[in-house]
Amino acid sequence: MTIFSDSEARLGAVYASAVGETVGYSRGDTSASLAAWRSPQPQAFGVDQGGGVLVEFESWEWHLAAADLGDLGVPAIADRITAADGRVYEVVAPPGGQSYVGDALLRIHTKHVEA
Amino acid sequence: MSSVTAQIADAVATELTSIQAGEPPEHAFGLAFTPVRAWRPRYALKDLAELKVTVCPSAFNLQFAARARTQVEYGCEIAIQQKVEGGGDPAVDALAGLAEELAEYWIGRRLDSPDAVCVAAGLAPESVRLFVPEHLDAENLFTAVVALTFRRWEGT
Numbered sequence: 001m002t003i004f005s006d007s008e009a010r011l012g013a014v015y016a017s018a019v020g021e022t023v024g025y026s027r028g029d030t031s032a033s034l035a036a037w038r039s040p041q042p043q044a045f046g047v048d049q050g051g052g053v054l055v056e057f058e059s060w061e062w063h064l065a066a067a068d069l070g071d072l073g074v075p076a077i078a079d080r081i082t083a084a085d086g087r088v089y090e091v092v093a094p095p096g097g098q099s100y101v102g103d104a105l106l107r108i109h110t111k112h113v114e115a
Numbered sequence: 116m117s118s119v120t121a122q123i124a125d126a127v128a129t130e131l132t133s134i135q136a137g138e139p140p141e142h143a144f145g146l147a148f149t150p151v152r153a154w155r156p157r158y159a160l161k162d163l164a165e166l167k168v169t170v171c172p173s174a175f176n177l178q179f180a181a182r183a184r185t186q187v188e189y190g191c192e193i194a195i196q197q198k199v200e201g202g203g204d205p206a207v208d209a210l211a212g213l214a215e216e217l218a219e220y221w222i223g224r225r226l227d228s229p230d231a232v233c234v235a236a237g238l239a240p241e242s243v244r245l246f247v248p249e250h251l252d253a254e255n256l257f258t259a260v261v262a263l264t265f266r267r268w269e270g271t
Contacts, residue, residue, distance in 0.1 A: 053194050053258050055250065057160035078200065078255060092253060111254060112161050113198060 009104035012065045024082035036064035058112040066106050075100045075108050088114035120172040120189045123265050126226045128152035128170040146213045156194040169194040184270040193261040211245050214259040221263050231265035
């Protein structure tokens with residue numbers, strides 16, 4: 001771990017304790033309870049692809065410490081984050097991109113999938 | 116004057132609703148659903164955990180069949196949408212099966228009002244696959260559009 005990633009992890013821990021919430025992070029039957037925080041505003045998009053079918057969705061960025069994922073390792077597409085308010089977000093990858101960025105502190109791309 | 120294309124979509128939705136309610140014409144689809152008639156399927160991703168079936172008017176085409184007789188074709192599309200776990204999810208198989216069932220049910224079937232017969236049923240013309248791959252890849256969302264073509268004749 002470099003001094004930068006160490007600092008990033010410490011900053012993440014401080015930020016999580018200040019503005020974060022306890023969320024459920026799950027993949028299939030495996031789940032973890034951890035501190036995370038989401039972007040203050042969603043990015044809303046409408047997608048019209050194929051047959052004129054319009055699907056509206058909200059994209060949210062979640063931030064959490066990689067170490068908190070434990071045995072889950074790194075985020076994977078279709079992982080789910082259940083926020084403290086009960087809303088469910090699913091990990092997705094933007095077109096041509098990866099579902100997360102970061103090393104010690106992760107920024108994860110999600111979509112709101114359940115109210 | 117009301118759109119005949121819309122009337123056909125209404126009739127399709129009404130018949131599917133009757134089937135789901137166990138009323139004639141008796142038929143059983145593999146999945147239960149509540150059809151909705153709309154001009155365009157439009158849902159938020161967070162509301163697609165449950166199966167949505169949307170019946171939409173799509174197009175019409177007039178051709179001379181004889182000197183005083185016109186053949187008219189009306190398009191009607193049935194969109195099937197539901198959030199799934201992923202491409203390998205057995206739910207995808209069931210939803211794809213529903214798309215095929217709907218096409219098989221409607222082909223050759225006649226509507227009373229407006230009087231029209233379904234002469235083609237299958238994938239929407241622009242589709243290259245049974246489902247919309249972009250939706251399955253980006254949102255784990257199954258989307259399929261079944262296109263029906265109803266034909267009727269006008270004139271003497």
